[in-house]
Amino acid sequence: MSEISKEVFTVMKIKTFKYFFKESISNIIKNRVMSFASITTVAAALFVLGIFMLLVANVNKMVTSVEDKVEIKAFLNDDVTTLKQNEIESEIKKIPAVKSIVFESKEDALEKFKNQLGENKDLANGLDLKNPLPASFIIKVDKVENVADTSNKIAKMEGIYKVKDGRDILDKVIRVINFIKASSLALIVILGAVGIFLISNTIRLTVYARKKEIGIMKYIGATDWFIRWPFLFEGMFLGLFGAIISILLLKFGYSYVVKVVATDVVIFSLIPAEYIINTLAWQFSIVGIVIGGLGSLISLRRFLVL
Amino acid sequence: MIKFSNVSKVYKNNHIALSNVSVTINRGDFVFLVGPSGAGKSTFIKLLLREIEPTSGEIIVNNVDVQKLTRKQIPMYRRSFGIVFQDFRLLSDKTVYENIAFAMQIVEASSRDIKKRVNQMLSLVGLSNKANMYPHQLSGGEQQRVALARALANNPKLLICDEPTGNLDPETAWGIMELLNDINLSGTTILMATHAKDVVDKMKKRVIAIEKGVIVRDQQRGVYGYED
Ligand SMILES: Nc1ncnc2c1ncn2[C@@H]1O[C@H](COP(=O)(O)OP(=O)(O)O)[C@@H](O)[C@H]1O
Ligand SMILES: [Mg+2]
Numbered sequence: 001m002s003e004i005s006k007e008v009f010t011v012m013k014i015k016t017f018k019y020f021f022k023e024s025i026s027n028i029i030k031n032r033v034m035s036f037a038s039i040t041t042v043a044a045a046l047f048v049l050g051i052f053m054l055l056v057a058n059v060n061k062m063v064t065s066v067e068d069k070v071e072i073k074a075f076l077n078d079d080v081t082t083l084k085q086n087e088i089e090s091e092i093k094k095i096p097a098v099k100s101i102v103f104e105s106k107e108d109a110l111e112k113f114k115n116q117l118g119e120n121k122d123l124a125n126g127l128d129l130k131n132p133l134p135a136s137f138i139i140k141v142d143k144v145e146n147v148a149d150t151s152n153k154i155a156k157m158e159g160i161y162k163v164k165d166g167r168d169i170l171d172k173v174i175r176v177i178n179f180i181k182a183s184s185l186a187l188i189v190i191l192g193a194v195g196i197f198l199i200s201n202t203i204r205l206t207v208y209a210r211k212k213e214i215g216i217m218k219y220i221g222a223t224d225w226f227i228r229w230p231f232l233f234e235g236m237f238l239g240l241f242g243a244i245i246s247i248l249l250l251k252f253g254y255s256y257v258v259k260v261v262a263t264d265v266v267i268f269s270l271i272p273a274e275y276i277i278n279t280l281a282w283q284f285s286i287v288g289i290v291i292g293g294l295g296s297l298i299s300l301r302r303f304l305v306l
Numbered sequence: 307m308i309k310f311s312n313v314s315k316v317y318k319n320n321h322i323a324l325s326n327v328s329v330t331i332n333r334g335d336f337v338f339l340v341g342p343s344g345a346g347k348s349t350f351i352k353l354l355l356r357e358i359e360p361t362s363g364e365i366i367v368n369n370v371d372v373q374k375l376t377r378k379q380i381p382m383y384r385r386s387f388g389i390v391f392q393d394f395r396l397l398s399d400k401t402v403y404e405n406i407a408f409a410m411q412i413v414e415a416s417s418r419d420i421k422k423r424v425n426q427m428l429s430l431v432g433l434s435n436k437a438n439m440y441p442h443q444l445s446g447g448e449q450q451r452v453a454l455a456r457a458l459a460n461n462p463k464l465l466i467c468d469e470p471t472g473n474l475d476p477e478t479a480w481g482i483m484e485l486l487n488d489i490n491l492s493g494t495t496i497l498m499a500t501h502a503k504d505v506v507d508k509m510k511k512r513v514i515a516i517e518k519g520v521i522v523r524d525q526q527r528g529v530y531g532y533e534d
Binding site: 019215226 | 387389413
């Protein structure tokens with residue numbers, strides 16, 4: 001029997017591979033209604049997944065740019081001398097998270113205030129004599145997570161009268177991002193499951209439609225895997241076709257959105273549309289094939305008794 | 307070639323389909339397995355194909371203990387047989403040519419071998435001119451010839467036929483029998499289950515008669531033997 005087992009394990013021939021390919025495509029065509037439903041579902045699932053991925057990627061990009069702008073403003077007591085001021089500055093610089101520090105004198109602060117007033121800057125005229133605005137340090141931190149810690153440290157320093165940072169707003173933004181991430185994950189799982197379910201149903205129909213053929217194949221001496229492969233191919237193709245459709249939809253849809261945003265909303269630029277082709281296309285094709293293969297395997301385990 | 311020793315088969319519903327069957331079939335034999343419907347003929351064939359396993363006893367084919375075959379070895383084991391059924395079991399969406407070629411695709415034969423062998427089989431069964439027709443365009447006898455060609459495509463040493471003439475009129479059946487005789491003369495062992503009395507009587511081959519799962523007669527150059 002050793003000869004027999006050797007033959008059973010021979011590598012798949014190219015001709016056989018072609019046969020599987022042809023069989024699976026012809027099954028998809030014969031089974032066109034269910035095939036269409038499966039492809040559409042996978043395409044819809046991946047399309048929604050794509051929208052969420054683009055959303056998250058863009059929000060992440062936005063957060064990174066916001067993070068850049070995160071600064072701590074430490075106001076100095078009016079009685080702080082230049083010497084003391086230098087001392088405080090070097091002390092702040094010693095904090096590892098601090099990226100940069102800029103001094104803003106009382107005069108600078110007033111100038112800024114006047115600029116903000118714009119046409120009404122006359123209102124500030126009286127302030128020149130007795131400037132009520134404090135001098136301050138504007139400090140940038142490497143990471144958002146370090147803002148709280150750093151501002152607490154600075155607040156305890158001598159000569160500092162008050163510390164302000166944008167933590168509240170950031171916390172809100174981060175919470176929104178986390179919510180988007182969690183809900184998109186849930187949606188992806190649900191749609192992925194629906195895709196797998198529909199593909200496994202499609203494959204089940206094919207298995208039933210080919211019951212007779214499978215029986216004959218067994219009598220003639222087809223190996224189990226020779227019988228299974230065309231069904232696996234079929235599932236994988238369904239998944240792949242769905243992925244390709246979703247990628248095309250995303251590409252055209254997103255390119256359009258990018259164009260609109262670029263012309264109408266100047267302050268914020270989106271991730272370029274090439275991202276879809278360069279990154280998502282491959283990821284989605286693989287996800288589609290995996291979904292299809294899984295759906296197929298589930299069906300084969302349950303309905304193909306060899 | 308085939309040796310059944312004390313083989314019994316009891317189905318799950320406690321129905322005894324075969325009881326203590328011992329029989330030997332030699333290379334080159336032409337054997338009729340006869341008996342009324344429900345006698346156990348198909349059970350005998352299914353055991354041989356390892357579609358089912360015996361409740362007790364031993365089946366040896368070509369010096370291999372069929373019960374000891376692993377799952378992976380079964381396909382290779384089955385490739386040493388050709389099988390023909392009463393209901394032809396052709397693939398309706400494939401042409402005559404494709405139906406025969408299918409058997410060879412499954413064993414991963416080369417395209418060249420397939421082409422050569424299928425044409426050879428078509429002329430053997432006399433259907434060269436109907437190669438591109440579909441099963442539903444053929445008569446019963448022609449369909450059974452296609453099934454026969456498919457069974458022989460991979461050059462099996464043993465041809466198993468389960469009531470191959472059961473759906474055919476006597477004249478057509480006889481055509482098939484002549485074909486089987488030729489195949490046997492060229493060296494292929496044939497085991498044919500049937501309850502067609504006239505066919506068996508005319509052929510004068512070895513007859514193994516089963517009744518209610520028991521071998522009641524095993525006779526060289528025998529006849530059907532029932533006076534009904
Ligand atoms: N899968 C099965 N389960 C239970 N009983 C069966 C099964 N297959 C066959 N039988 C019974 O076993 C007996 C022999 O069947 P079979 O071998 O098909 O007879 P034959 O082919 O001679 O007509 C019959 O009485 C039949 O009803
Ligand atoms: Mg029977």
